[in-house]
Amino acid sequence: MIHIVTAENRHQFHHALMEMHRQRKAVFIDELNWRLEAPEGLEIDLYDSPEAIYLIEADGPRAPVTGSARLLPTTRAHLLSDVFAHLCDAAPPSGAHVWEATRFCPAPDAARGAPRQALLGRIIAAIMEAGVLFGIEQVTFVANAGLAPLAMKAGWRARALGRAQGKGRERLQALAADIDAAGLRRVRGLNGISGPITRFASGDFARAA
Amino acid sequence: MELSGAGAIPAHQCGAADFRLRHMREFENIRENYVSPAGGACLAPAADAIKTGTTEGGSQVKRTGLDWGFAEICDRAVEVEDIRQLFMREVCALGFTYAACASHVDPLRAPPQAVVMVDYPQAWLEHFSAQHYARRDPVFRAARRQALPFQWRDPRFLSALEDDQRVILNEAAEVGLGEGLTIPIHAPDALPASCSLVIGPDGVDPLRVRDAHWYAVYAHESARRLLAAPLTAPQRRLARREEQCIELIARGKSDFEAGVILGISEHTVHNAVRRAMAKFGVATRMQAVMRALRNGDIDLGDVAP
Known part of the structure; x- marks a missing residue:
């Protein structure tokens, strides 16, 4: 299952969040050599904050993390406007109903190929479920040459915000996808997902229980 | 409310002077209630009391970010034990259960200039000392070779280990010292040192780990200065x-x-x-x-x- 972690419930997910930041270091810095910082052995950037929404796939709050992604409200600082605006022909979509998805991170030991594609499908389904829950209409993201075609044919209605730029695998493109019930049904259908795969443990609810 | 600081007012915006003053009073209370252990070893008799004090009683100080009062109190400390207690309180409040901010020496047979602020299970310290692990501890070794903290689960750290070093880590994990990180400490004219922090059952917010980094470096430096003062003969400078x-x-x-x-x-x-x-x-x-x-x-x- 994929946990939706927000400011409200993140205190229940300290272990999973810590593991997610460790995995991001192992994947983006050690494996892919992205120029990011990991000052405490954890990949944490300017955009990580309690206000970010994290999707973390794990069977429980202390179970092994198998994948994660980060969603940023576009009413606050986010990458597409700050760093990747040149990938957009027009102003990057932003507002109360737009999220930006970043840091899709399979666990470092996840098998390549089909298992990672299946994880991407589950994460996209989770983005849509969380989006529906929070009243989000559109999700923007930047994809490289490997990820962009997979994201385009994941089942949601996705479109390019501008031409791809750069060379080789690091040829980057800004994309946007609509969040709606029909898209969610198609994503589930294409990925063999029979029903909701996210869990949102509300902090207050958990304490009351 | 424990919303991880979301929407809360940073400490420095709600009256820094007042904040520090309250913290100082708390600290004075600890010092008054604390009786220094015989022999001067800094090994944690009061640690449990500190832990329950902060987690169950609830700290009176609502902390939402880095606590600059910490530096001031460390600077004023007259004994390493004062710094150790304050440091343990801060890192326990972040969710760490055990901590060792110390020079890379045998913690039970430490030379006088060594910083030893250790709150680890006593049985482990005895085993560590009896086995002379200070010489082989992979965490010490890694800490000497890098400046930035590392997580014990980091595949890069684990892959560089030799068999006898894995044994040390496995034994430590068995006594509850399995998940955490180490902050290397490199200070001029000091023994090699580091701060190891063990993550407790409720975890630690990853966004607060840098606070611990700062506490460790500052606590070590204050303790080192305190210990060095009486020991060091006036340095004769070279021409x-x-x-x-x-x-x-x-x-x-x-x-x-x-x-x-x-x-x-x-x-x-x-x-x-x-x-x-x-x-x-x-x-x-x-x-x-x-x-x-x-x-x-x-x-x-x-x-x-």
């Missing part, structure tokens, strides 16, 4: 000429070569080196070079081949 000669010796030059480079006689070089040895109270040129390096009279970057 400029002595410094130049020692630097050239460190670069592998002979007295003759150093003399040619500096435009002085071989004999003058020889005497300058003798004077440096006398100031350091050491018997060999090699030791004089090492002392000059450690004191910062010469710089490793200038002499390393």
